[in-house]
Amino acid sequence: MKKGFLLLHTLAATIALQAQEPSDALRFSFYAPGGTARQQAIGGAMGSLGGDYSATFANPAGLGFYRSSDVLLTPAFHWSDTKASYIDRNEKSADKRFDVNAMGLVLGGTHNGKGIALSLGFTTQADFRSNLLYRGRNNRSSYSQRFIEELARNNVRDSTAAYMFPYGSSLALNTYWLDPVKNGSGQVTGFSSNSPIATGLLQEQQIENRGGIYELAIGMGAQVKSKWFVGATVGIPILHYSRKSTFTEADATADTSNRFDYAEFQENLLTKGMGLNLRLGAIYKPAEFWRLGISVQTPTLYSLTDEFDYLLTTDTEHYQGALYDASKDYNDGKASEFKYRMSTPWKATASISYVLREIEDVTKQRGFLTADVEYVHYRGMRYFRDADAETDDTGNDAYFKSVNNTIKEIYKGAVNVRVGGELKFTTIMVRAGAAYYGNPYKEANGGTGSKLNLSGGLGYRNKGFFVDLTYVHSMQRDIHAPYRLKDAPYYVAETDRTQGNVLLTFGMKF
DSSP: OOSTTOOHHHHHHHTTTTTOOHHHHHHTTOOOOOOOHHHHHTTTOOTTTOSSGGGGTSOGGGGGGOSSOEEEEEEEEEEEEEEEEETTEEEEEEEEEEEEEEEEEEEEEEETTEEEEEEEEEEEEEEOOEEEEEEEEESSOOTTHHHHHHHHHTTOOSGGGGTSOTTTHHHHHHTTSEEEEEOTTSOEEEEEEOSOTTTOEEEEEEEEEEEEEEEEEEEEEEEOSSSEEEEEEEEEEEEEEEEEEEEEEEESSOOSSSSOSEEEEEEEEEEEEEEEEEEEEEEEOSSTTEEEEEEEEOOOEEEEEEEEEEEEEEEOTTTTOEEEEEGGGGTTTSOEEEEEEEEOOOEEEEEEEEEETOOSOGGGOOEEEEEEEEEEEGGGOEEEEOTTOOSOOSSHHHHHHHHHHHHHHHBOEEEEEEEEEEEEETTEEEEEEEEEEOOOBSOSTTOOOEEEEEEEEEEEEETTEEEEEEEEEEEEEEEEOSOOOSSSOOOOEEEEEEEEEEEEEEEEEO
């Protein structure tokens, strides 16, 4: 089983086979958007309220409520605890960091007595930073079975299995985690794992996620009639995500004659790129105190590049001992690279607000109640061939079709609800809110996911200067599958993540 037979066209044909997964598409789509401290304090419900920089990323029609200009900055501090349950065992991990949640400029004024504004800025739309750890004893399946299924799916029964799949199966064969199964004539009929499933396997997954989605945007909103406001935003999200994942599987017994002690499979992934999206919105005031909003966000079309490598160490004890193999050895010692496109779901939001003492002089308003209901079409997430690849001579189209079909099978549309309110006491404001992000899973081996944010904050406005302080307590339930199998049962880890977020927005009007 030598690696020297690897051909360049073989590497190109297999490079995508483990780089893109349905879970990655969801990671880049299932998040609570960032914004100013004021927006976060009211649960993120900015769809019909307007008059805040965050309208750029929620409903740009809200920019039409501006009559002056703003400049602002929102730093934030986050900390989190993640609990994971895997096969009746619980583990815990933690993390903390600073970042900038938003900064921007709104240039507002009037035209023919009606408000109009242009916004330029940046916001952190998604924060991927987290640590995850889970462990358990599994007597139903092995990680190595995913490699057996890969070889069977590609109908491989010869020596090419040792070098055609350098992102998993070939590494498993070359370290003897897998062995070929031969008939009486010496022909290979399949492959088997040396992991002793029947007597139990101790499994552990450690994942370190870093990065986020940082969106640059230009938005415009205007009052077009006495009761109508419209707006549009062009967004350019910059995605940067890294993951270091280590899965370990060990013999749960003290038997040294069963050809297996442990295997450790490590993945290093860096995904980076840019996208483009469009937000369109309108706000209608049927009566002086009421505001109704509707907005639509197109899918973000990303152009992404993955840089990745895999390392596998297997100890088969007295059989072949401890052996190491790495995907870089099949690629001149370099990490592999793959370019592709991905689109996120459509989003549509309906909103309503009731303003206490709605008058033109906003300094005399006494507060508001507001709510958003948002639908996100997660089944619509898709992977595509890179735009620069005019033809598909590697089989990637077939692979993307398979992944996209899996997305349609395991995900569904979800409804998100955000509510909030504010009471104003001259220069001081008190705010509170909540947001619920619904389950995107239709079928995920019994797991579900959701997110609940509870928030509160204070605001200060005086002589053109403003400061907002907010705390958001976030509780997220999700699942993580260390591997998925088609022909055998597998477990998923259920995760509960609690996160605290402190945001401070300060700025001035001019």
